[in-house]
Amino acid sequence: MTAPSTQETAAAADVPTEQLTDGYHLVVDALKMNDVDTIYGVVGIPITDLARLAQAQGIRYIGFRHESNAGHAAAAAGYLTKKPGVALTVSAPGFLNGLVALANATTNCFPMVQISGSSERHLVDLKQGDYEEMDQLAAAQPFVKAAYRVSRVEDIGRGIARALRTAISGRPGGVYLDIPAAVLGAIMPKADGDRTLSRLVDPAPRQLPAPDAVDRAIELLASAERPLIVLGKGAAYAQADDKVREFIESTGIPYVPMSMAKGLLPDDHPQSAATARSLALKKADVVMLIGARLNWLLGHGQAGWNPDAKFVQIDIDPKEMDSNQPIAAPLVGDIESVLDALAERTKPGQIQAPSAWRDELGARSAQNVAKMAQRLAADPHPMQFMGALKAVRDVIHARPETYLVNEGANALDIARNVIDMHVPRHRLDSGTWGVMGIGMGYAIAAAVESGQPVVAVEGDSAFGFSGIEIETICRYRLPVVTVIMNNGGVYRGDDTNPYDDAPAPTTLMSAARHDLLIEAFGGKGYRATTPAEVTAALTEALASGGPALIDCVIDPSAGTESGHISHLNPKGITVGNITPAKK
Numbered sequence: 001m002t003a004p005s006t007q008e009t010a011a012a013a014d015v016p017t018e019q020l021t022d023g024y025h026l027v028v029d030a031l032k033m034n035d036v037d038t039i040y041g042v043v044g045i046p047i048t049d050l051a052r053l054a055q056a057q058g059i060r061y062i063g064f065r066h067e068s069n070a071g072h073a074a075a076a077a078g079y080l081t082k083k084p085g086v087a088l089t090v091s092a093p094g095f096l097n098g099l100v101a102l103a104n105a106t107t108n109c110f111p112m113v114q115i116s117g118s119s120e121r122h123l124v125d126l127k128q129g130d131y132e133e134m135d136q137l138a139a140a141q142p143f144v145k146a147a148y149r150v151s152r153v154e155d156i157g158r159g160i161a162r163a164l165r166t167a168i169s170g171r172p173g174g175v176y177l178d179i180p181a182a183v184l185g186a187i188m189p190k191a192d193g194d195r196t197l198s199r200l201v202d203p204a205p206r207q208l209p210a211p212d213a214v215d216r217a218i219e220l221l222a223s224a225e226r227p228l229i230v231l232g233k234g235a236a237y238a239q240a241d242d243k244v245r246e247f248i249e250s251t252g253i254p255y256v257p258m259s260m261a262k263g264l265l266p267d268d269h270p271q272s273a274a275t276a277r278s279l280a281l282k283k284a285d286v287v288m289l290i291g292a293r294l295n296w297l298l299g300h301g302q303a304g305w306n307p308d309a310k311f312v313q314i315d316i317d318p319k320e321m322d323s324n325q326p327i328a329a330p331l332v333g334d335i336e337s338v339l340d341a342l343a344e345r346t347k348p349g350q351i352q353a354p355s356a357w358r359d360e361l362g363a364r365s366a367q368n369v370a371k372m373a374q375r376l377a378a379d380p381h382p383m384q385f386m387g388a389l390k391a392v393r394d395v396i397h398a399r400p401e402t403y404l405v406n407e408g409a410n411a412l413d414i415a416r417n418v419i420d421m422h423v424p425r426h427r428l429d430s431g432t433w434g435v436m437g438i439g440m441g442y443a444i445a446a447a448v449e450s451g452q453p454v455v456a457v458e459g460d461s462a463f464g465f466s467g468i469e470i471e472t473i474c475r476y477r478l479p480v481v482t483v484i485m486n487n488g489g490v491y492r493g494d495d496t497n498p499y500d501d502a503p504a505p506t507t508l509m510s511a512a513r514h515d516l517l518i519e520a521f522g523g524k525g526y527r528a529t530t531p532a533e534v535t536a537a538l539t540e541a542l543a544s545g546g547p548a549l550i551d552c553v554i555d556p557s558a559g560t561e562s563g564h565i566s567h568l569n570p571k572g573i574t575v576g577n578i579t580p581a582k583k
Contacts, residue, residue, distance in 0.1 A: 408459020
């Protein structure tokens with residue numbers, strides 16, 4: 001004979017309803033107790049009532065059209081707020097859709113928790129064919145920082161707390177929390193349920209570096225003839241902006257920002273070597289990585305680097321050290337604590353970048369800036385990426401509170417070079433994985449979390465991954481302006497199919513009118529064929545404070561295959577040497 005369930009015990013006791021609680025209420029109570037104020041998700045069996053209840057209890061719920069986009073929004077919210085963003089999905093297919101974003105959050109070190117309803121364990125384990133049957137916990141584990149399952153209603157509070165702490169502590173990442181339908185619907189006495197809830201204490205504690213490690217880094221930096229600092233998005237996430245700036249300016253060391261670190265110091269700062277990046281990497285003898293990893297985005301510390309360079313790395317995860325290059329001075333700790341220790345233990349003037357090195361980089365920067373100015377001054381017709389993006393840049397400069405979301409191939413690469421940033425954490429893009437589809441989710445999160453205007457610069461191909469979320473933007477009347485670089489192709493729109501009249505693999509619909517899409521949902525659509533029209537449309541759209549979309553018609557021949565990373569394409573027999581088969 002099995003023991004009676006908690007639900008059966010409560011019912012047998014004939015307890016008044018107001019003295020009872022259930023899994024739905026305990027999830028919401030646990031989230032509120034830990035200051036979760038927003039949930040991004042897609043409702044359905046078995047979590048619809050969870051979203052309703054969260055909204056009724058004062059948690060803001062943003063409902064999406066696809067779980068991946070809701071997950072990307074939760075990930076971006078985690079990055080912007082330093083609190084775990086929460087995504088809510090249904091079971092099986094919905095869970096899998098959200099898992100794409102959860103894995104991307106883990107790769108990018110964004111704190112995020114995905115809560116998914118799931119089928120009953122006894123049916124899943126015997127593979128009895130339940131509705132949306134799947135062992136979701138097992139499916140999630142290879143792709144996330146951690147995965148947990150709540151199997152009893154009395155463990156919901158512990159599960160929520162454990163998931164939130166895991167997501168934000170140490171190196172942040174994505175956490176999966178599985179809650180079966182029976183657990184959500186289980187009933188127990190409210191007094192007993194309340195006792196199972198807890199508020200996290202210091203979920204992301206400071207981690208101080210060892211003093212000898214700090215001294216080692218100081219000595220190495222002090223001995224450098226051509227020191228360089230690389231700022232990664234981890235430096236932006238840390239929100240230690242003043243301390244990063246103080247260290248850079250007090251030492252005079254030139255710096256190169258990774259794309260999402262742009263704006264941590266203004267891109268026109270005199271110590272920025274962004275416009276002389278190739279020279280800086282090629283000649284730097286000591287490189288300090290702050291919140292950056294020597295992954296493919298930095299050529300693994302090999303391609304394009306001084307082969308004799310020595311590295312100083314600040315990272316909260318000691319396993320990151322020596323991942324691609326030997327780290328001569330590892331500094332294990334959180335960025336703020338490490339910078340505090342460096343400031344405390346460095347003697348005045350001990351670390352100082354030689355003026356000759358700064359002058360060399362400054363001269364190269366001036367040359368490259370002049371060349372870019374010439375390219376930006378051109379105004380060819382049909383419109384090119386440069387002209388459209390210069391117009392976007394100039395409008396955003398006048399409104400520095402504006403967030404920029406950016407994805408695509410050429411749309412991403414060229415925008416990164418053209419649109420300089422002046423405010424921290426105001427640029428969000430495809431990140432470490434280079435994944436397409438983050439655009440609308442990130443834009444929605446930036447608008448929801450900040451209340452500020454957002455401009456999402458999208459390649460026309462990239463927009464297709466999440467474009468239906470313009471309905472979500474319109475439904476919530478968010479201040480998001482989507483700017484589509486429309487050249488009619490995945491990379492460019494002039495590819496041809498030598499076999500028949502079917503579209504080539506990289507071509508899209510050349511006559512697409514993306515501006516009409518948003519009008520179907522009540523937003524404002526614009527079509528721009530010149531930079532002047534882009535300027536006028538974006539200025540008006542931002543001033544309106546509502547949802548808008550600008551379809552920028554770009555020359556179909558504009559753009560290059562795979563953008564700036566065409567070297568990653570494997571080289572076999574080229575298409576030009578392939579003879580089309582006969583019909």
